[in-house]
C-alpha cells in the first residue's frame with residue numbers, strides 16, 4: 001500500500017476515518033492527525049537546540065517550490081502569530097530560466113502578498129549581468145563540463161548568503177529536506193570529501209566566517225511528506241520541472257534515483273542514513289574539529305575556503321568572461337535593511 005491509497009480504516013491516533021497509510025511511521029492517519037504530527041515535528045526541530053529565538057531576524061530562501069513554501073508557511077505562523085516576533089523576509093532568486101522560474105515566481109509573489117510577508121526578488125541578470133540561460137550558452141562553448149546546476153547552485157547560494165548578511169539577518173532558513181541531506185551525504189562520500197561529512201549539521205553557525213547562521217528545519221522530513229502536507233493544506237505545488245534537470249543531468253540526479261529505488265519499500269533507510277550522519281558528525285566534533293581555513297576573495301571580498309584566492313562564484317564569472325563583482329557589491333543590498341521596520345507595519 002502506498003501513502004496515497006485510502007484504506008477504509010480508523011486513524012491510529014483518533015477515531016476518525018484514516019485517509020493515508022503513513023509508511024514511514026507505519027500508522028494509519030486521518031488528515032488532521034497527519035497535519036498535526038507534521039507540524040509538531042518541525043516545531044520540535046526549531047525548539048531543539050534553540051535553533052530559532054523570538055528575537056531572530058529571519059530571511060527565508062523562498063523559491064516558491066514545495067520545500068520553501070512549507071517552511072515559510074510554518075515559520076510565518078510560528079514567529080508572527082505565536083511569538084509576535086520580528087517579521088520574516090522572503091527572498092526569491094530569479095536565475096532567469098525560461099519556461100520554469102516564472103511559475104514559481106507567481107506562486108511566491110501571491111503567497112507572500114496574501115500573508116503580508118515582505119518579499120524580495122533578486123535576479124541573476126541584475127546582479128551578475130547575465131541570466132542563467134545566457135551563462136549556460138556562453139559556458140557551453142568554453143567549459144562544457146560545467147553544468148547549469150553548478151552555476152545555479154553556487155550563484156544562488158552566494159546571493160542568499162550575501163543578502164542575509166548585508167541586511168543584518170540573524171538566521172537564514174532554507175527548505176532542504178531529508179532527501180536533500182542524504183543525497184549530499186552520499187555525494188560527499190562518493191567524492192571522498194570526508195571533511196564535509198564530518199562538518200554536516202542542519203544548523204550551520206560558521207562562527208569564524210562573516211556568514212549569517214543557517215538552519216534547515218526540514219532536515220528530517222522526507223520529500224513525500226512535504227507533498228502530502230501541501231496537498232492537504234491546499235497550498236500550490238509547482239508543476240513544471242526545471243528543463244536543466246533533464247537536459248544537463250548531474251550526479252545528484254543519479255544518487256537521487258538510486259536512493260529512491262533502495263528506500264522505496266524500506267523508508268526507514270532514509271532515517272538510518274540520517275542517524276549515520278549525526279553519529280559521524282558527533283565523532284568529528286569530539287575528535288578534532290574539522291577546520292576550514294578562510295581566505296577573502298580577491299574580487300568580491302567574500303569568504304572562501306583555503307587554498308582558494310577567489311570564491312567559487314567569482315571563479316565561475318571569470319571563466320564566463322563576466323564582469324567581476326567589485327567592492328560595491330559588498331554593500332549592494334544594504335538598502336533592504338529598512339524592510340525590517342517597514343514590514344512590522346504590515347498587517
Ligand code: SF4
Nearest residue numbers: 148149152242244245
Ligand atoms: Fe537550478 Fe539545476 Fe535546480 Fe534547475 S535543476 S533550478 S538549474 S539547480
Ligand code: ZN
Nearest residue numbers: 011014030033
Ligand atoms: Zn486522527
Ligand code: ZN
Nearest residue numbers: 297300311314
Ligand atoms: Zn568572490
